[in-house]
Amino acid sequence: MAVDDVDTPEIDTGESSEPKVTQGTVSAATTDQAGVAGFVGAWKSLATGLGITAKHAFTKPVTIQYPREKAPMPERWRGAPRLVSAMGTTEVPLMEASSLEYNGLIADAYATDHLAPCQGNCPANVDARGQNYHAAEGRWVEAYQLVRERNIMPGTLGRICHHPCETACKRNFYDEPIAIRPLHRVAYEQWNPVKAQYVKPLPKTRGKKVAIIGSGPSGLAAAYDLVKLGYEVKIFEKEDKPGGALYYGIPAYRLPRDILHGEIDDLVTMGVEIQCSTKIGVDISPEQLMADYDAIIIAAGLQISRFPGVKGQDAIGVRGALDFLKDSNYRGEAGVRGQNVLVIGGGNVAVDAARCALRVGAKTVYMASLESDEQLPAHPWEVEEALDEGVVMMCGNGPNEVLVDESNHVRGMRLQTCLSVFDETGRFNPTFGDDFTELSVQSVVMAIGQGSDLKDIVAGTGLELDQRGNLPSDRSVFTTAVPKIFASGECVTGPGSAIASIATGHEAATSVHRFLSGESVSDDRVARTLLAYDKYAPANLDHVEPSRLRAVMPFSDPDERSKDFRNVELGLTVEEGLAEGARCLRCETNICVGCTFCARTCPDYCITVERRDDPGDRMVTKYDLDLSKCCFCGLCAEQCPTGALQMSGQYELSFYNRDLTLFDKGEMLRDVSGTRATGADAAADHASKGETT
């Protein structure tokens, strides 16, 4: 390989190019003189040298005087690696606090680098790490209760959450994330049979009453917090069943109704009062509420679908996604049986609508979105499931005109290609191309966005809506212009996720509590920690042992499931749940879990880790760090997910035991598919020697 030759500089010697420096400057200042001048100059140069050394001799030395002074070590100094603590000796700290103090707990953990990324990336900062810790030991009830403190309905969210925790999971870095969301569901399933002994009515000690408008996730979260604090809470729900968007928006194939209502019933048992079929402004006037209750939380959510404003959108057969979902979920019939259905929009609501359309008997379901395949705002796994079920994706197409027949019924839709969705400043400003497609459909579902309808609720309370129909309110403490009225959930934040709504509910409840106890709502209150973690690129799984991979969620057969509202995800077994909990790295706890990633990262193979992995008896049994091989590169400590392995501040040579400095031949010829610390090689060694392990 003639790489060395390639590199000969192909340049001339300076005639034609324009050197920035005239040649010969290197010697210019030091040319020699001849004769007497040279003789004198020589003596002068000697004197100059003596002068410089004398100057240094009479200035203070820059070194330290060792026994009296000590040189400070830089903070990042890479001394010998050191294991702070190991699994089996120390308990994983659980993040437990009431909502009033929870933000402070999270902020402290973040400031001291003890916040696990799953928890940091969760809008409600659910302690997924603690859940996994309990799950690994089989303490499902504790796991459920720990999660419920923040994520008020683990069973529900365990089926529908968009799990930002798993996106941030450090395990992404190495193989696959922990199945945190399915573990919620496993915990719920273990908890459900025995919940009667844990769910008890809570005492109402405060003597103050709070009304909550809307029984969606946000309203329920606020109610749960306030009930725990001893307030008397009443939720007003305009529909005939509680649950809000969880009930009317989420299709039943993702969230069975008995689970949702089972968990809501638990809240009711604890003391939350829910009054359904009561529309504020119609059945009860807002003034009445103002008079009867000490505080009011508006958590009404988003009720109306937005329309794109194309020609023919008022034709018969064009519907908003929310109406469509409500019809299909609630009644199981949306009047599209045998029809071709087009869903406009690329979000999760659009995917839900499309999949529901299949389930209520549509012949073919198309989905048209402005965004291209890669940029779809819907979660990729949902899109994938929809494709499995037979939804036809038409990405990169915007609505142009709804084609109607004489009787103003939809007969088709003309789509226009979309070139870009956002302009340079990142604002929504689609540009369209010249290609048109016409689809023959009988029904069009608009799922391009939702808005809130709060006119009735605010009438007479003193609150005013802005011209877009939104309620002006604070987005961190959720107060409104009227002191005793608070607002939370999607009617404040806009379309979002269930878990984000729950987080706002917690905040609103904290505000209500501070308001009712006479404290200032916002003074010395720790803001909710909203962190955005990097999205991980998919890890290379070529050399990962199957035992290290994430438990695979079983799905029902796509052809069968698309016909009715049966469960799509079938859930993990308890055994899988235990294993999954044990996969958790317990990030940032400073407790080594024996994950062996340090051993895999070490370029010198000086780390050997072994651990025992029986439920209830998990511990790191061996952590061997051979400092004689260590090159102090720091890669192991840098990637340690728990922070248990740290580079000590010692100077690296302050170790006496560095005698093993030779690699043996076997080490050099080691098979590349693993390291000896993984155990895989050890097993192979034993096998080759004819031993059984």
Next chain:
Amino acid sequence: MTNDAQGTAAEIVSDGPSVREMVVNVGPSHPSTHGVCRIITHLDGEVVTEADLVIGYLHRGIEKIAENRTYLQVVPLTDRLDYVGSMYNNWAYSRAVEKLMGITVPERAEYLRVITCELQRVASHMMAVGSAGNDAGATSFFVLAFWIREQVVDLLARLSGSRLTYNYVRPGGVSFDIPEDGWVEDLRALCKKTPAALEELDRLFFGNVIAKDRTKGIGVLSAEDAIAAGVTGPSLRASGVDFDLRRDEPYSVYDRFSFDVVVGESGDSFERSRCRLLECYESLRIIEQALDQMEPGRTTAPSIPRLIAPPAGEVYERIESARGTLGVYLVSDGSVRPWRMKVRSPAFTNLSVVGTLAVGHTISDLVIIVGSFDPVFGEVDR
């Protein structure tokens, strides 16, 4: 130590035909070989008639080991190539991996790389210039040059956690952002006060009549010979060839800085060493500009997994290290380990001319000539 078959005094007293020629074995364990180089020197009186360089005493097979390591694990290995300028090795290797992967490095990381590598250039040149002086017996000059290096290395240790093998530049960025403890201020202060110290060093050694007598006209390397032998870096520029990758093939963000390329004329040991000293001024200029231009931001490219598996292919990336053109040739077969890594090390090619240059000079000049090429044997032998 020198009881070598080729170098005992017995040959001097023997009556054989070789009575007038003495073989002195310099190295591999010798104060002036800058590592472990062996020079078998044939002397006529004190004049060198033949100098054979024997290398390979520090061969650790790093290129071969790299084939058995993941892409991230190779970074600490590259630290050990040119251990006086670890940053360059990290950088050249990381650039190769990034090119394979098609990663765009965030700007702040590029600036940090420029800053650390120019700091490294100062540190490396101070070691080179100082030990070139030490070869001529100027021990205090060596230590005073090392004091400048020491300050630089302290800053690098605060940034990266290590003084010599930084493991700082990684595929996709750098491992740490600047620490919050006044690092930037300290660096600016260093940039301000170092030129005066450099000027003092210049007067102490390069202005000294003895040093000039010792180094001027010693080991003159002509521009044609230098290019023919593939000599690069300050050793090439001292011969009057105006070639610097930072300017002629600007990589990273080097096209945003104004700096001069120091070019010599005669190509003797004096100019080779002083060229390095003068380059330190330019490095400090670059650092100051980089500090002014740098903006906050991320220091690693997003979405880089721990186990990098670049698509199959081969790349060659070269940068200007303190010793010259440092190239890394990397072949990937799509797995998580490089299929082949080859380092084009400037010290190795530069050293190839030493044997011929030394002929006709005395043995005292031989060590001066070796020192003026600034060889680092970790890089020569690899």
Next chain:
Amino acid sequence: MTGYWGGVVWGLGAGVLVGISTILGVWGERKVAGHIQKRYGPNTAPVFGIFQLVYDLLKLLTKEDIHPKQARRGLFNIAPLFMTTPIISSLVIIPFAAGWAPLDTSIGILFFLAVPSISVLGVLFAGWSQRNTYASLGGLRGAAQMISYEVPRSLSVLAVVMLAGTMQPVTLMGEWRIWWLPVTLIAFVVYFIASIAELNRGPFDLAECDSELVGGYFTDYSGIRWAMFMMSEYGGMTAAALFGSVVFLGGTWPLSGVLGVLVLLVKTVLLVIAFMWAKWTFPRMRPDQLMATSWKVLTPMALVQIVIVGVVIAWL
């Protein structure tokens, strides 16, 4: 006080003096070098680090006495003595106090210039006996250098001898006048430089030359024999500084008695520090440049000095 036993006593005394001057000299050298290099030098051992050298000496004394296999044992063993003995002997003519020297002889100056030169033999023996290329080169270099530098050194002293009209150190010191200093300045500089070369010290340490010849003529020496080379170097430096302060700087002038001895010591220490200062400032010369400096610079300078002194004497 002459006679066999007197010689033994003064020899032992001078030996002790050389030993002490070695300990203090090494300590001083390390301190001077340290401060020039922005360091503190030895500072943790007791008494400002002086005991560091006591420890070192103990270590060297108890070290294994290593003989290289190919060395000529007899010469190898005896060479260090050839280095140290002449230095110790030469101290005997130094007038330590006004009007008194251990050996007050009329040819004292000649004695001092001649006797230490015997150590050339030591250098040659050492270099030859090790049968090692570095040592051989070092020995040859050292011999050539020491013989060459005898010439300017002797010539430089001649200027003062001419002014004093005597070669008896005691008398010369008594005769010394302050105006001699400016008149013989060139001679003093030549003497200073030539002494450095004579002692094989930097910037003229070619015989030792650690960057090329590893250790020069004492490459293979270790332990106490190596320490004797060190003793000869530091003893020689002390002797040269004592002689220089007696001849060129007036010895005990302007005081006499015990205070005069102190003055002499201070002058000596300052000269020794100057030797060290030069060593830790300058690069080393090349052998041919060294010879050229001797014959083309220092010898003419010394001759010019003799002419100046001749004119001054005539003018007086």
